[in-house]
Amino acid sequence: MWLGNRFLFSSLLLTLLVSSSGTVAEGIGPSDYDRSRWHPIHHKPVIDNVIDDQCLSCHQEILERNVLDRSPAGVKSSEVLAWYQTLTTYEGEQDTFHRRHLVTPLAKELMDLRCNTCHQGNDLREEAPVPPDHSNRDMTLRKSVNPDVCLMCHGANPYKLMGLPKPWAESRDMFQGNCLLCHAHIRTTRHQVNFLKADAIEEAAKIDPDVCYGCHGGRQWYRIGYPYPRHAWKGMSNVVPDWAKGRPTESEPRFQIKTQQAAK
Template structure:
């Protein structure tokens, strides 16, 4: 069967662009169609993309500011945004990307890169008919997999931790101190390349709102993220039923060298 030219062009264009070393230099801001087919938006190039490369075209995401006043007439200083409800957030309201990249809390505790969340998208991607529910990688033109959000904004899984109620209700029973238990339990934490583990541990020791901020306090949805159970020194050799399907290490692209405490 001979395919029509309008079908072949989208299929061949990424390959043609990928072998043109001058493409990145010659492309102009007016050439939107060529820009969106640039190899940096696809695997494998996006895995090695630097923030500077992304921001050379997408700088507006850091330049945008929150509106001083909403269409309803409410100013940003009159109300708290959901992310301002914990003591760990400082300053005025900020935009989504700035909160994850350049605000004081982001620079202190996070090491997020553009491609931590954005793994590109395939402009040829279409929904399968009938739907293929087993394809977990299909994000239907969305540039971020929602599981990435849940890694830092999952619900507080207080039932699995044996708490009598959500942390905001039971915190007084534990002196409002996450490390009262977690100094001994699950001590291999935050060992991923998008977080600053030592800074998080120090901040969590000083203020448990830092811990709760990610683990339920600013939850993105009503489900918890199934964090990998990296072995720790006093870890039981018996895996509880709820953890039998949990991985024991992070997804490969998020890993960094982990000095295991358990030998």
């Protein structure tokens, strides 16, 4: 009897957990602070199967917050632009990190990032209250995101392995500033992942070739480049260059399009 009940309970729980229709947070309002804070949605396996609306039902501030007009010392935000904010691809006023990846015009046009593309859920046992101060539960780890995710779009331009004589900024004129001069035929099976809009990227790059550079060196926060998977393409040679030996030939499983469809 008891076992039966428990079974019923756990299968109910499972249904609740895996359904992606917005029910995960149901019954727990954001007002119930502790239960929300420790809600299983923050951890694996639940976090892998949620849609953004479920996170946003508690974390609306992520998309609503804005940067300050001016710093407490009075410096206007419009006067403290970083170098990359002076490029033509940077639109509008300064905005928050989350908004730049989820809702700005460029983000919406080219990308389809989800909360769980970056937030993959931490292990509760690693939430790390430091004894003797058990109140130290500021969830630092929960905020942490695997930097490899960022590296995919903010790494260095791989000009050496592409056979270019100099970094793109210096050699671009030789190629009319256009990556597609080569990439209309080389590595053409690209961007088939659930957080990018592959067709829109190709369209946008035909109008403004700098679109490609934007994610492949133009917003470089790292010294290194990302070792991309090397998908087979039409006309590819059988000879694998040395630098590419050992590279995967498919995108990471969690990014493959079929994974996303299964989660929908």
